[in-house]
Amino acid sequence: xxxxxxxxxxxxxxxxxxxxxxxxxxxxxxxxxxxxxxxxxxxxxxxxxxxxxxxxxxxxxxxxxxxxxxxxxxxxxxxxxxxxxxxxxxxxxxxxxxxxxxxxxxxxxxxxxxxxxxxxxxxxxxxxxxxxxxxxxxxxxxxxxxxxxxxxxxxxxxxxxxxxxxxxxxxxxxxxxxxxxxxxxxxxxxxxxxxxxxxxxxxxxxxxxxxxxxxxxxxxxxxxxxxxxxxxxxxxxxxxxxxxxxxxxxxxxxxxxxxxxxxxxxxxxxxxxxxxxxxxxxxxxxxxxxxxxxxxxxxxxxxxxxxxxxxxxxxxxxxxxxxxxxxxxxxxxxxxxxxxxxxxxxxxxxxxxxxxxxxxxxxxxxxxxxxxxxxxxxxxxxxxxxxxxxxxxxxxxxxxxxxxxxxxxxxxxxxxxxxxxxxxxxxxxxxxxxxxxxxxxxxxxxxxxxxxxxxxxxxxxxxxxxxxxxxxxxxxxxxxxxxxxxxxxxxxxxxxxxxxxxxxxxxxxxxxxxxxxxxxxxxxxxxxxxxxxxxxxxxxxxxxxxxxxxxxxxxxxxxxxxxxxxxxxxxxxxxxxxxxxxxxxxxxxxxxxxxxxxxxxxxxxxxxxxxxxxxxxxxxxxxxxxxxxxxxxxxxxxxxxxxxxxxxxxxxxxxxxxxxxxxxxxxxxxxxxxxxxxxxxxxxxxxxxxxxxxxxxxxxxxxxxxxxxxxxxxxxxxxxxxxxxxxxxxxxxxxxxxxxxxxxxxxxxxxxxxxxxxxxxxxxxxxxxxxxxxxxxxxxxxxxxxxxxxxxxxxxxxxxxxxxxxxxxxxxxxxxxxxxxxxxxxxxxxxxxxxxxxxxxxxxxxxxxxxxxxxxxxxxxxxxxxxxxxxxxxxxxxxxxxxxxxxxxxxxxxxxxxxxxxxxxxxxxxxxxxxxxxxxxxxxxxxxxxxxxxxxxxxxxxxxxxxxxxxxxxx
Numbered sequence: 001x002x003x004x005x006x007x008x009x010x011x012x013x014x015x016x017x018x019x020x021x022x023x024x025x026x027x028x029x030x031x032x033x034x035x036x037x038x039x040x041x042x043x044x045x046x047x048x049x050x051x052x053x054x055x056x057x058x059x060x061x062x063x064x065x066x067x068x069x070x071x072x073x074x075x076x077x078x079x080x081x082x083x084x085x086x087x088x089x090x091x092x093x094x095x096x097x098x099x100x101x102x103x104x105x106x107x108x109x110x111x112x113x114x115x116x117x118x119x120x121x122x123x124x125x126x127x128x129x130x131x132x133x134x135x136x137x138x139x140x141x142x143x144x145x146x147x148x149x150x151x152x153x154x155x156x157x158x159x160x161x162x163x164x165x166x167x168x169x170x171x172x173x174x175x176x177x178x179x180x181x182x183x184x185x186x187x188x189x190x191x192x193x194x195x196x197x198x199x200x201x202x203x204x205x206x207x208x209x210x211x212x213x214x215x216x217x218x219x220x221x222x223x224x225x226x227x228x229x230x231x232x233x234x235x236x237x238x239x240x241x242x243x244x245x246x247x248x249x250x251x252x253x254x255x256x257x258x259x260x261x262x263x264x265x266x267x268x269x270x271x272x273x274x275x276x277x278x279x280x281x282x283x284x285x286x287x288x289x290x291x292x293x294x295x296x297x298x299x300x301x302x303x304x305x306x307x308x309x310x311x312x313x314x315x316x317x318x319x320x321x322x323x324x325x326x327x328x329x330x331x332x333x334x335x336x337x338x339x340x341x342x343x344x345x346x347x348x349x350x351x352x353x354x355x356x357x358x359x360x361x362x363x364x365x366x367x368x369x370x371x372x373x374x375x376x377x378x379x380x381x382x383x384x385x386x387x388x389x390x391x392x393x394x395x396x397x398x399x400x401x402x403x404x405x406x407x408x409x410x411x412x413x414x415x416x417x418x419x420x421x422x423x424x425x426x427x428x429x430x431x432x433x434x435x436x437x438x439x440x441x442x443x444x445x446x447x448x449x450x451x452x453x454x455x456x457x458x459x460x461x462x463x464x465x466x467x468x469x470x471x472x473x474x475x476x477x478x479x480x481x482x483x484x485x486x487x488x489x490x491x492x493x494x495x496x497x498x499x500x501x502x503x504x505x506x507x508x509x510x511x512x513x514x515x516x517x518x519x520x521x522x523x524x525x526x527x528x529x530x531x532x533x534x535x536x537x538x539x540x541x542x543x544x545x546x547x548x549x550x551x552x553x554x555x556x557x558x559x560x561x562x563x564x565x566x567x568x569x570x571x572x573x574x575x576x577x578x579x580x581x582x583x584x585x586x587x588x589x590x591x592x593x594x595x596x597x598x599x600x601x602x603x604x605x606x607x608x609x610x611x612x613x614x615x616x617x618x619x620x621x622x623x624x625x626x627x628x629x630x631x632x633x634x635x636x637x638x639x640x641x642x643x644x645x646x647x648x649x650x651x652x653x654x655x656x657x658x659x660x661x662x663x664x665x666x667x668x669x670x671x672x673x674x675x676x677x678x679x680x681x682x683x684x685x686x687x688x689x690x691x692x693x694x695x696x697x698x699x700x701x702x703x704x705x706x707x708x709x710x711x712x713x714x715x716x717x718x719x720x721x722x723x724x725x726x727x728x729x730x731x732x733x734x735x736x737x738x739x740x741x742x743x744x745x746x747x748x749x750x751x752x753x754x755x756x757x758x759x760x761x762x763x764x765x766x767x768x769x770x771x772x773x774x775x776x777x778x779x780x781x782x783x784x785x786x787x788x789x790x791x792x793x794x795x796x797x798x799x800x801x802x803x804x805x806x807x808x809x810x811x812x813x814x815x816x817x818x819x820x821x822x823x824x825x826x827x828x829x830x831x832x833x834x835x836x837x838x839x840x841x842x843x844x845x846x847x848x849x850x851x852x853x854x855x856x857x858x859x860x861x862x863x864x865x866x867x868x869x870x871x872x873x874x875x876x877x878x879x880x881x882x883x884x885x886x887x888x889x890x891x892x893x894x895x896x897x898x899x900x901x902x903x904x905x906x907x908x909x910x911x912x913x914x915x916x917x918x919x920x921x922x923x924x925x926x927x928x929x930x931x932x933x934x935x936x937x938x939x940x941x942x943x944x945x946x947x948x949x950x951x952x953x954x955x
Contacts, residue, residue, distance in 0.1 A: 006064060013057040020054030023047075052079035171204035178280065178300055179206035182293060186211060186281040189304070190219065192231060192267075192274050198222060200277055211283060226251070226265075231274040236266035236298050238289040262287040266298050268305035271443070272423040275305060362461035366394060368417075368446075368454050373397065382440075382463050384433035402429035402437055409442075417446055417454040424457075427464065439468040466834050473827055480820070491566075491587040494573060497544055499523050499537075502582060511566075511589050513559030529555040529563060543570050543583045553590070565594040576845055593802055596734065598626060615745050616648035617655055623719060623738045624650050627731060631696060631720040634706075634742050637663070637713060641672045644716065647746075651696075665689040671703035671716045676732060678702045681724035693720075700725040704735050706743040709779075714746045733798070744784060751776045804876045811869035818862045825855060875904060892930035893938065902942040909950050919953055 024047045056075050063071075171189045179187035185208045190200035198221035221227050226247040230237055239245040240262055242255045248263070255261075262282040267274045278301050362379020366372075371394045377387045383400070390396050401409060405428035416424040424444035429437040444459030485492050485505050492505045500523050504516045512519070512527065519527075528536050532554050539549055548571040556564045570585030616634050624632040630652040635644040644663055649656040663669045667687055670677040679686055679701040684693045693701075698720040706715040717739045725731070755776055828851075832838070838846075903921060912918040 009064065010061050013060045017054040017057040020050040020057070023050045024054075049079070055079075174300070174304060175204045175206040178278070178297070179208070181296070182280050184208070184280045184287075185283045188277075188279045188281070190277045190279070192221075192276050200227065203276075224250075227277070230265050230267050230277055234267065234269060234298070234301075236264060236294045236301075238294055239263040239265075240288050241286045259283045261285055262289070264289045264294065264297060266294075266301040268301045270305050271425065278304065364397075364459055364461065366457045368457060371395070379461050382438065382461065383430055389433075400430045402431065405429055413444075416444070417457070419448075419452070424459065430461075438463055439465045470827070470831055470834070477824065477827070488586075491589075492585075493587065494582055494584040495524055495540075496582040497580070499525060499540060511558070511564060511587075512556070527556045529557055531555075539570075540583065543572055544580055546572050546580065548572070549585075563591075564589060565591045576841075578848060588806070592728070595626065596798065612745075612749065613648065616742070617650075619738055619742055619745075620648045620650040621655075623717075623735070624652075626734055627719055629719045629721040629725075631698065632718065634715060634717055634746075635668070636715040636746060637672055641713065644668060644672075647715070661692065666692075667701045668703055668716055668718065671705050671718070672713055674705055674713060676702070676704040676735070678725070678727060678732075680727055683720075696720065697722050699723055702731065702735065704732075704739050706739055706746060708743065708747050708750075714743060714750065717742055748780050751780065803872060807869055807872045807876065810865070811873070814862060814866050814869065818859075821858055821862075890932050890934060892932050893935045895928055895931055895938075896925050898935065898939050899942055902939060902946055905943070906946055906950065909947075916954060919950060 027044075027047045027050075052075070056079050059071060059075050175187045175189050187206040188202060189204045191203050192198070192200050200219050200221060202219075219227060221231070226237070226245075229247055237247070239248065242248050242252065242260060242263060245263075248255065260281055260283055263279060265277060265279040268276040268278065278297060280297065362382050363374075363376040364379060365374035373392050373394050373396070375390060375392055375396075380387055380390050383390075398406075409426055409428045412421065412426045413424065415421040424442070424446070426442050428440060428442065430440050431437055441462040441464045442459060443462075444457050446454045447456040449455050488505060489507055489510070491507045491511055492503075493501060493508075494503045495501050500521055501519050502521075504519050506516060508514055508516055508519055524540070525533055525537065536554055539552060543549055548569075550569045552568045552570075554566055554568060556566055558564050566587045567590050568585060568587045570583050572580045573582045573584045575581050620632040620634055624630070631650065633646050633649040633656075635646045637644045642663055643660060645660045646658045649658060663672060665687060667677055667679055667683060667690070681700055683698055683701045684690075687693060700721050700723065701718070702720075702725060703716050703718040705713045706717060708714045717735060719735070755773060758772065910919040910921060
């Protein structure tokens with residue numbers, strides 16, 4: 001043979017042999033990846049044929065150098081036999097038109113001298129039935145292996161739920177088992193957090209070795225349709241190819257970046273609400289998710305959800321048992337794996353039966369078509385019945401239902417069975433054996449046939465009577481405190497972080513003139529006086545930063561446009577996570593107090609240095625300004641009290657001319673009788689003969705007599721307005737303050753007039769007149785001092801009275817507040833005893849607010865409030881003792897007590913402020929008897945002496 005031809009044979013035979021061997025390698029790799037492929041022995045037989053063919057071509061090369069042709073012939077005959085056997089093993093079309101399985105056997109009968117095949121005997125046997133049985137066994141085996149894998153995986157996860165104390169450890173074990181069972185590249189478990197914004201942070205991750213995939217761990221929910229769909233349904237979403245999934249359109253770039261090709265996901269849920277997501281990922285090549293895999297992942301998700309009704313799990317176990325029993329009737333007893341599966345299922349059913357018996361909830365299984373109901377022993381025990389005392393029929397349940405709940409329960413049940421409601425979750429009352437009723441929380445899961453008709457329903461009954469009692473107690477407690485809020489005369493309010501009112505109590509009607517619903521939703525700045533808006537906004541921003549504010553005085557505008565003086569207390573309002581969501585506080589109306597303070601300031605400012613006509617004009621001007629009336633005048637009356645002559649008359653914009661008028665038929669006639677006269681409206685109709693009222697268009701009148709030091713009436717002080725007056729004690733108090741000052745001035749003027757007349761009439765009696773003048777001046781000083789002391793005493797007594805009222809309110813309510821807190825504390829202790837294992841959220845909240853410290857510190861707070869109230873009451877008593885308004889006569893007093901009361905009032909001046917050092921008071925009293933004196937005047941002496949001493953020390 002020529003060398004070129006020999007080389008050609010060697011190369012061609014080598015390439016052909018290599019091709020045959022490559023086919024074998026590819027077949028082996030394919031069978032390794034697809035182990036569940038039926039009839040894989042056909043592929044092995046085909047692989048044997050390719051080996052024989054490749055070896056034949058190798059022998060062709062060998063015979064070129066070593067001419068042993070009989071060996072080559074033998075290999076060719078063997079190859080022919082294998083190829084014939086392989087071909088016959090394939091499907092053969094019979095005469096009946098059906099495919100049949102044929103077993104062919106070939107036997108070589110004779111060879112020629114050259115080693116070529118001469119005669120071959122072939123035998124064909126119909127093995128179709130055997131093959132069908134073998135295929136059915138193989139299919140059943142694969143199905144049982146899948147089901148066994150599902151059962152084992154569920155069992156392992158269930159055991160982990162019972163044994164694992166740490167959720168993170170259980171999640172990691174679960175994803176590892178799911179990843180290995182599914183043979184996927186990656187498995188993830190997310191938890192679903194709904195607030196403040198829905199998101200699903202990663203809790204556990206499984207990755208096949210060699211997989212490196214950067215991924216966003218905290219996946220958003222809003223704007224992610226794939227996640228939204230997963231969370232809205234219990235069924236899994238299988239995506240064989242991410243490029244063809246519309247829900248993943250917005251995330252394709254990320255999927256391409258990490259090489260993600262296929263996704264299978266399902267939610268975990270509790271009581272129909274999502275609480276997480278399980279997702280398995282396949283990278284680098286698409287994967288078709290089989291129904292068995294989807295069903296397995298959904299079952300695992302049900303286990304991870306933990307709180308899905310146990311009746312659903314029991315129903316699936318029973319259905320699986322029915323299916324396995326049917327398969328057992330069809331398969332031969334030689335299949336050991338089937339027996340193993342039955343044993344596993346039996347143990348699983350026993351395990352769930354133990355769970356059923358150990359569960360604290362009652363279980364029912366209702367055959368809707370027959371009306372028969374399986375009622376667990378625990379369900380009957382909840383109602384006080386023995387197991388044999390209740391008939392297992394739906395009528396039993398109907399008879400036990402509370403009549404008031406019957407229609408609502410049946411309506412909910414029918415809505416669920418007709419698929420008008422996504423879940424069956426209802427609360428109702430069942431009658432116990434002793435005739436009482438217990439509250440039951442019922443859950444259920446129905447099964448529908450192929451026509452959509454309900455055929456079966458299983459579920460659980462949970463005794464929630466204790467919870468209902470606690471809820472009723474909480475509702476009663478909430479009503480009690482809401483009534484307290486509504487009964488408060490102070491404004492109680494709350495605003496959000498934007499400054500809009502979210503709550504106000506009924507006190508705003510009296511303070512502002514608005515109904516509560518008119519203020520809710522409005523910005524608080526709408527009610528603030530313009531000059532206070534900037535300051536109040538700064539204080540509001542300070543409060544929402546967490547800094548409380550107490551006794552902040554501000555000015556608001558009422559509905560009628562009048563200013564309101566308020567004292568605010570405010571703190572930040574926080575949610576359960578401790579984040580500030582607004583502010584809450586109280587507001588007290590201090591308008592009357594401010595008006596009295598303004599009246600005192602104005603009378604001191606306007607009349608401190610004025611006398612005579614200037615004093616009278618200043619007096620009526622400031623009186624009209626304080627009381628916000630149009631007219632005010634002072635008139636002097638004659639001794640017969642029949643005529644009056646005005647000394648100063650304010651007419652709204654300027655002073656009017658003085659005039660004289662008769663008192664008969666005028667409202668002033670009542671004032672000169674010694675009592676204050678108030679005509680709040682229609683004064684012209686009451687005194688039609690008084691033309692001055694008509695000329696001035698007066699609508700209301702308030703007059704008060706001016707008394708001399710001897711008790712006689714020297715004049716009247718009158719205010720009038722063109723609109724009705726609203727009677728209040730503040731007006732009369734202010735009028736009395738001005739009247740006292742005006743009386744002293746009139747008496748002073750009368751004394752001066754008498755002095756001038758006496759001086760002109762008896763000039764010769766200069767010494768007597770001089771003495772009289774000194775007496776008058778002394779009298780004047782006494783009157784001025786008396787007026788000052790009266791004003792100061794009234795002011796101090798008024799302040800003491802105003803302080804005493806709210807302090808008594810606070811002191812009187814401390815006992816009730818402590819009692820209510822003890823009631824709440826006992827309720828919390830009852831709740832903790834009833835539910836010792838509270839939810840993590842309650843435990844976290846308990847630790848966050850430091851409940852034990854709060855309970856302990858509450859008693860300290862109450863004690864400190866009580867001490868503070870008692871301290872304020874002592875100060876009020878000191879103020880009243882110091883003023884001694886009711887003690888205008890000589891009496892025996894304790895000097896030491898007067899000094900102590902004066903020191904209490906001046907206590908604030910002893911403290912160190914800025915650069916001023918603290919003043920120390922050293923008391924060294926001797927034993928002195930009681931002294932007869934004017935107590936109020938003596939206290940004033942002590943006050944002046946101590947004030948002068950403090951001023952001297954400070955200088």
